[in-house]
Amino acid sequence: MHTSAANELKSESLELLREYYQFPSAELRNRLVQLNLGLVRKEAHHWVNQCTESYEDLLQVGCMGLIRAIERFDIAKGHAFSSFAIPYIRGEIQHYLRDKGSPVRIPRRWQTLQHQATMLTRQLQVQLNRQPTDQEIAAALEISVAEWQEIKLAFRNRAxxxxxxxxxxxxxxxxxxxxxxxxxxxxxxxxxxxxxxxxxxxxxxxxxxxxxxxxxxxxxxxxxxxxxxxxxxxxxxxxxxxxxxxxxxxxxxxxxxx
The missing domain is CATH 1.10.10.10 (Winged helix-like DNA-binding domain superfamily/Winged helix DNA-binding domain)
Known part of the structure; x- marks a missing residue:
């Protein structure tokens, strides 16, 4: 999404949140859900690779988290709605997976890379005399920084x-x-x-x-x-x-x- 389009979306979302804060209604809430569906899609996409549930089910559950965030968001506090909503969306999905007993699985390749990363991090700490950056760890593993960050997130979410x-x-x-x-x-x-x-x-x-x-x-x-x-x-x-x-x-x- 281009920066200008993203800013327009943020501004429209904020305007609707302001309106919803003063006059809550199902119609406004549904419009806010539609506008912020991208946040839910992103989370659902992340979790679908780690469990046995369908993308549609995760999307639906994530939307429940988004609705809770819309209802609890305090516009007067001045922080970004996306930062406020993501823990609710993620929390709702994690809660659902835990309740269903759906095992969170991490791909075998990622398990191997995480194991290698632990040893490489120790070596790099000694060599560099500091904590290595994500870029340095990814380069040592010969993978992209984006994939390394996904691996870290997967293990962090599981713990x-x-x-x-x-x-x-x-x-x-x-x-x-x-x-x-x-x-x-x-x-x-x-x-x-x-x-x-x-x-x-x-x-x-x-x-x-x-x-x-x-x-x-x-x-x-x-x-x-x-x-x-x-x-x-x-x-x-x-x-x-x-x-x-x-x-x-x-x-x-x-x-x-x-």
Whole structure:
């Protein structure tokens, strides 16, 4: 899609969302679903290669997630609707697959490449004295950057979000994402569907660099030192952003659950 067409779509979507926010109606909601169907198609296309369900079924389920996002979107908060909607769409599809017991399968070729990537990453870390970029890993694997990113996403989607990941290399090591969603029912440290969505939406609202720091430290289990190297900032800055970011996240999430 050309940039001008994409901008027109965004602007039309925003206008309708503003209207829907003031005067909700089924007609407006259906128009918003049609306008943003591309987001659902993209997610359905990603998941159809990893499960036994049909593309049409995944599309239908994803649309339910899109409708929930339309109903919950707060235009006053000022963040992009697409960033807000994707976790709802993805969450709805994942929830459906889990309920149906549909095994998420990863192609054997990707499993082999992921295994090779783990070893290559260690070698490159030693050679380069830093975390290798996606481009460097893809080149070493002799595949495109796009395919490497698809592989990473497939494995990340399959793994539970790490709630109990501690803050590495820090005196204040007790802080974890579990503190943000305290609920005794989830002893496995796997986020409940609603909490996962709330957490992703809260992350979207943070300033980009702070969000990246929190994602690296807590979601990808990198140490603060590795995070600093990857982002090209000091470990002290990472530590400071982790603390301020967690404080902000807690504030946003407590507000969103009340």
């Amino acid at each position: 539970p979000l790490s709630l109990d990941a501690p803050m590495h290399e820090d005196d204040d090591s007790s802080a974890s994402l579990a503190d943000l969603v305290p609920d005794n029912r989830y002893q496995s440290f796997q986020l409940a569907q609603e909490d996962r969505i709330r957490l992703q939406q809260a992350l979207v609202q943070l300033e980009k660099r702070t969000r990246e720091v929190l994602e690296f430290v807590f979601l990808y289990d990198l140490t603060q030192k590795e995070t600093a190297e990857r982002l090209g900032i000091s470990a002290v800055t990472v530590s400071r952003r982790v603390k301020s970011g967690l404080k902000l996240l807690k504030k946003i999430m407590v507000g969103s659950s009340s």
